Amino acid sequence: MLERATWQGTNIRGNQDTAANFFKPQGYKSADCIPLLIETLHDHRKEIARLTIVKGTNGDLSGNFFKSQGYKPADYEGYMNGLDFTQPVFAETINRGKTLWQFQVPGGRQGMRYSPTPDVVPGQLGINPLGQIYKTETIVPKIVNVYQSTEKVTLLRSTSAPVLDTWSVSSQPYNAIGGAR
Known part of the structure; x- marks a missing residue:
């Protein structure tokens, strides 16, 4: 101050x-x-x-990555607020068969934040551990789901920053601690 x-x-x-x-x-x-x-x-x-x-x-690299994937700035600028730009950020290509984990609402759609390990908690990934079931007011704990790539995929590898998650449950903002890679 x-x-x-x-x-x-x-x-x-x-x-x-x-x-x-x-x-x-x-x-x-x-x-x-x-x-x-x-x-x-x-x-x-x-x-x-x-x-x-x-x-x-790192911000330029991140923005260029999202643009190369067809996203418009309005679609990815909020996501970039959750990236820790003091840590390495780079594009990485993973092969077919790579396992990744993601926390999401049961039966919900896939998001954009994945982990290379199941040994993290949602707050470390920059997200609320709770989520709202689509088109309802029901708030439930997110569960971890396992995904396996079916082809080569290029992704953005980064570390999550501390961020206020206002998108998982808009009525209950959550201070995520970040820090997961």
């Missing part, structure tokens, strides 16, 4: 009183404030630059 409040709209060099007010509650003396504030902002800008580079590269 400190970085954002001081970074946006505050002239660091010309407003020592504002800078001092941020640090005084933590016990710093006014003379100590400006160097600490500048160092904090410098670190913050480096982190923004690092994330921009990573997201730019």
Whole structure:
């Protein structure tokens, strides 16, 4: 919060009183404030630059992958919010016979998020463990289903990010922890 409040709209060099007010509650003396504030902002800008580079590269790759599969930006932009762009993202081709797992509502349609292992929980995949049965108000736990590819398939390999799942059960948003590959 400190970085954002001081970074946006505050002239660091010309407003020592504002800078001092941020640090005084933590016990710093006014003379100590400006160097600490500048160092904090410098670190913050480096982190923004690092994330921009990573997201730019992996985000471009992800967007290009979805476009190559015939999706329009409106169809995949929400999905991309669930990708951790600080982790590797790449296209991978799997052979016929590869087993993958997916959590879904019993009898529901296939989604877009699969796992190469059954040893994960829905929240790690960036989804709610509950789902709504299609065209009803009934909310049920998702179950894991096993799928096997019947031909070579190119997929996007990524790590899920922490995300607020508002699509599984719109009346019960779920903070998914992410982290699964």
